[in-house]
Amino acid sequence: MTGVLVAVDQWLAGLSRISLETLAAGQQLAKARGVECSAVVLGEGITTLANGLSGKNLAKVFVVEHPLLKNYTADGYVHVLEQVVRQTAPAYVLFPHTYQVRDFAPALAARFEQVLVSDVIAIQDGPFL
Amino acid sequence: MKIIVAIKQVPERDAALTIGPDGKWINESDLTYTTNEPDAYALEEALQLKEKNGGEVIALCAGPERAASTLHEALAKGADRAIHILADDLVQRDTLALAQLIADAIRPEFPDLILIGIQSDDLGLGQTGVVLAERLGIPHATIITRGEMTPIGLRVKRELEDGWFQNVDMPLPALLAIHSGGNKLRYATLMSIKKAKSKETRTVETATSTVRANLTLERVYLPKKQKRTEMLKGTPAEIAAQLVEKLKFELRVL
Numbered sequence: 320m321t322g323v324l325v326a327v328d329q330w331l332a333g334l335s336r337i338s339l340e341t342l343a344a345g346q347q348l349a350k351a352r353g354v355e356c357s358a359v360v361l362g363e364g365i366t367t368l369a370n371g372l373s374g375k376n377l378a379k380v381f382v383v384e385h386p387l388l389k390n391y392t393a394d395g396y397v398h399v400l401e402q403v404v405r406q407t408a409p410a411y412v413l414f415p416h417t418y419q420v421r422d423f424a425p426a427l428a429a430r431f432e433q434v435l436v437s438d439v440i441a442i443q444d445g446p447f448l
Numbered sequence: 449m450k451i452i453v454a455i456k457q458v459p460e461r462d463a464a465l466t467i468g469p470d471g472k473w474i475n476e477s478d479l480t481y482t483t484n485e486p487d488a489y490a491l492e493e494a495l496q497l498k499e500k501n502g503g504e505v506i507a508l509c510a511g512p513e514r515a516a517s518t519l520h521e522a523l524a525k526g527a528d529r530a531i532h533i534l535a536d537d538l539v540q541r542d543t544l545a546l547a548q549l550i551a552d553a554i555r556p557e558f559p560d561l562i563l564i565g566i567q568s569d570d571l572g573l574g575q576t577g578v579v580l581a582e583r584l585g586i587p588h589a590t591i592i593t594r595g596e597m598t599p600i601g602l603r604v605k606r607e608l609e610d611g612w613f614q615n616v617d618m619p620l621p622a623l624l625a626i627h628s629g630g631n632k633l634r635y636a637t638l639m640s641i642k643k644a645k646s647k648e649t650r651t652v653e654t655a656t657s658t659v660r661a662n663l664t665l666e667r668v669y670l671p672k673k674q675k676r677t678e679m680l681k682g683t684p685a686e687i688a689a690q691l692v693e694k695l696k697f698e699l700r701v702l
Contacts, residue, residue: 330609393578394587418609422590425543425575426582434542434663437573445666 322378323349323356324409326400328417329368337415342375345413348442354410357381359403361396363389381407393423401430449503449597451494452554453527454564454580455487457511457518461569471667473539483518486565490626492633493595494563495526501597504528506557510549512536516649523644524636530649531557542661547579553652554584561602562623566591574625581623588623589616593630 325345327338342358349356355378360369362384369382383399404412404427414420416438428435459465459479466475483491494505507522509515510533519530533553538546554562562581567574574590581588591607601619607627608614636644680687696702 335609393589397582418591418607421574422578422588425578426588429544429547429579429582432544432662434544434661435575436663437575 322354322409323411325358325413328415341415361388396423397427450559451561452506452559453491453494455509456484456568457481457515458484458570484568486628489628490563490565492631523647524641533652535654542663543575547583551583560620566625566627577625586621590625591627592624
């Protein structure tokens with residue numbers, strides 16, 4: 320389990336502004352931990368969005384495309400992201416704090432017997448880092 | 449239709465909060481408690497769904513002895529019966545553990561619908577409902593202002609970012625996290641307050657939590673208040689440019 324994975328949010332055919340902030344936070348955390356930072360984006364017909372991520376200095380960009388991901392559903396997002404997280408095994412998964420993330424991320428964390436830490440405004444070194 | 453409404457008892461909004469001696473929680477002794485506001489709206493939505501479609505409304509609350517007053521208020525407003533998960537150590541339990549307690553208490557009831565406020569006024573995590581649905585293996589929707597029955601289940605109105613709304617159809621059983629303001633809250637009448645005394649409350653005892661929480665609260669603190677005055681110098685055009693710069697990148701209000 321290494322690395323930082325940032326799950327970015329699509330909003331009206333683009334990356335939400337808070338997604339960019341989350342990418343920056345992910346890159347800072349990865350740098351501090353000496354690990355790689357990658358990103359994942361879900362949807363359908365999101366090539367442009369995915370290409371936009373390629374210039375963001377990320378180790379990898381995972382793109383999951385499926386017709387059932389065209390419209391957001393909590394069930395679909397949890398199902399897909401659970402598989403992505405299991406396969407990529409990051410130590411940290413970061414999300415932008417949006418209404419959509421608040422709708423599914425607590426359930427995703429529960430699948431890993433973890434608690435989502437929400438409303439994060441800063442990350443500091445602690446006993447577990 | 450059987451509806452369970454999960455309600456939390458929280459400190460009054462205008463309560464003067466002070467940090468406890470261990471720095472990990474607030475002083476609880478001199479606080480007055482009330483029903484968490486979004487949960488009051490969840491109860492109202494449940495009562496209206498019952499009035500339209502028939503059925504039963506059960507109010508559920510996890511908390512110490514004092515939480516009984518919040519359940520009594522829900523019964524007085526029209527809930528048919530109550531479930532009190534008696535626990536003194538909720539602050540030590542994380543969302544997973546709390547959701548597990550609630551899920552265990554709910555499971556034998558086989559409800560068609562579970563309503564819960566979108567978040568609590570005290571911790572404000574907004575996660576209990578979503579994790580509860582996950583633990584029960586039922587679909588959920590959050591930030592709901594309204595729900596109505598359809599032949600296949602439920603149609604709900606969800607709030608999205610930037611003032612957008614979304615209508616979602618979902619099957620039952622389901623869990624909805626209700627947003628404040630979708631309905632007008634009712635008051636309990638004198639008659640219904642009297643009647644509430646004869647309504648049943650099931651008490652669920654809990655063992656002291658032995659599971660190590662995934663998340664431990666290290667310190668709670670009040671934000672530091674600081675006033676800072678900064679003079680911007682230059683020509684009016686330069687000052688305006690500096691101001692825009694600060695509003696955009698330092699304060700991020702633009």
